[in-house]
Amino acid sequence: MATPVAVHTTTAGLRGLTWDHPRVYAPLEELARLDASVPAGCETVARPLSWERKPAAAFAAAPVRRYAGDYDLLVVAHPGLGTAVASGCLLPMETLFDAAELDHWRRTSVGASYESYRLGGHTWALPLDVSTQVAAARPDLVDEDRLPRTWKEAAALARTIPTVLCLGGPHAFLTLCSMSLAQGKEPMREEEDGTVVCRETGLAALDMMATLRARTAPPLRTCDPNSVLRAMAQDAGPAYCPLVYGYATYTRAGAYPLAFSRPPGWCADGPAGSVLGGAGLAVSARRVRDTETRAAVRDHVRRLLSDPVQRDLFPMTGGQPAARTAWTGRRTDPHWRGFCHDTLTTVEGAWLRPRMPGYLTFQERASLLLREGLAERIPHRTLLDSLDSWYREGNWH
Template identity: 30%
Template sequence: MTKLRGLAWDHVRCWGPLDASTEPYRAMHPDLEIEWDRRSLYEFGEGALGPALEAYDLIVFDHPFIGEIASGELMVPFDPFMTDDLKRHFQQDSTGASWRSYARDGRQWALPIDAACQVASYRPDLLTRYGSVPTSHEDVIDLGRRARRDGKWLGLPLVPTDAMCLLLTLGNPQEHGDEFISQDDADRAITQLRDIAALSHPGSATWNPIRCYDHMVANEDVVYVPFAFGYVNYSSKSAPYLRFADVPTQNSAGALLGGAGIGVSARTKHRQAAIDYALYLCSAEYQRGGYVKAGGQPGSLAAWQDDGVNASTRDFFGATLKSIQSSYLRPTHPGFMAFFRECAPRVASAIAGETSVHELSEWLNRRYRESRLEADLQRSVA
């Protein structure tokens, strides 16, 4: 009997379809046992990979870790296990840059099992009195002012991690430019975020998207959120539920890409079995079937475009497809995650008005250049 151990992050969007897959997959592979454990959302996005890779065969992780994974060859590349036709299928079935986000140094280190980006959300029963869904920053501020006159609020997840994600969405980052985010772009983005934050629920500073959405469905005081990573689960639930929409920016471009990949630890003793199971989980057939039914948010474009999938989720996928298809893929070089962690509290401080944009911009661009130099040095040594 072969036993595979996997590590998910602790939300039904991730573990729901993984747990649901074990019995049907074992029915096809009776000599296989599968066990999934869970870790926190923070550990998923910012925790260390090393200990997990020692203990598990399969790991669901955040794509910016790809730089570290590739440089240390911490996971098994999928390329030798896929035909050219299968590679083309995944490339064509990618939601936005999801497939590309798990590639580095000419190899594919993971498969896109889940796709997400920053989108807008709202309580349809509350928004109806204010008109249509905002499509510009001016619309958002107008809605926020009218909502405040009624004692209601906008919402904006502003814990440091999400504050940094907001800056990446609105700051026009240039991965290979002289400046990662110019002072003019930083000033514009931080000004917009301060405008929104001033009209947002006082709890926003302690919210990530999940806390924000939990508040929205449990209370009647947050009408609309312009930017936060989407969660299909809040669209699928019974009333009160949320509806989702494209972000209120020109052409919906720039919404930060999120989602999750599934990779196989280089230390696994069951390489082929783990690869085969990952391919099953990411197949278009499972992604638009059992994966969605169990609360998952698939990485497959076919699932996002499926009429049945959208009918069962109040058009979550169709309503946000424009945003994710034009979403922004953040850098994935080794060291970017360290840069992100260091920058996040400084961005939150700038949005709160405690740090000047000039101070933030100077530090951010200097630290980003250092992260690139460190990555180049690491590559030259290797």
């Protein structure tokens, strides 16, 4: 009898860490369970990969460097990249993949999802998932021709139907940023000399936020996007949210499926501000050192980013892939009831947040300041003064 050829001698599996939300973990865990062949051109699969979950808030509270010693692959958010890179805990993707392969992923990803993980001339993660702020509505309660094109129209609609503004977690600050972008002013520009948002646009944005917050049911005023959308999809839920991170699964989930569309602009033919979100796949520099482990990691990364997995497995398991084929293909959009067609333009124009060290801390603290200030009816000029002062101090680094 011929002696079987041993592919690898190491049998210890790889460990991955992901967010505790089905949009991110469900495709990863499903793929880990599949006994599928490796795509052509990949090296032989060396070791199995198992995923563990932590709440997204835990990633913000504890930087990626806290986990990089325990996991080979990590799901990361691009705004936290500056802190992670400064700590030296991530492996540049250029050490694992050649320029042609990286360029392929850059060209075939949607919007700025690939660029969001580039910093200092290196690629530190690869786009796995993408999302951005869009408008959400209950089609059974809001006709398509009534969807607001401007923030003024959104405020008028809020006087006639139940409306919710997403302000929980970092989202009060991200809403301020989006409203500033819709007025043609990019937040946190260096030439503004420590000003977070232009004063005129910031005041207009806070006035609108206060108006819509007053129309939001009190229990929802501190909710994150998932909680807002879950409430909308239930009986007696809000009918409209002008700005919230879109989760395609809500086009099918809940008692009442939701529809997503372009968020309001400041004028009908102007830009609609939106802030890019999503998740990237990073590799631990502390664990992935030897040749064999690197080969195994390459196999899994290629498989996760392969066209069939992104286009088919991700949507079918509740994921929201970063590959353009998943957003423009004929199968995905019908499954999501038009989500891709209705939001792709917004995804492609979404703003890329700063990624300097400490940004996630600033974002959370800034949002808390705004949320509490709106609740306490602090004058909006005073709120912006406080925000700028804290930003200039830089003690959030």
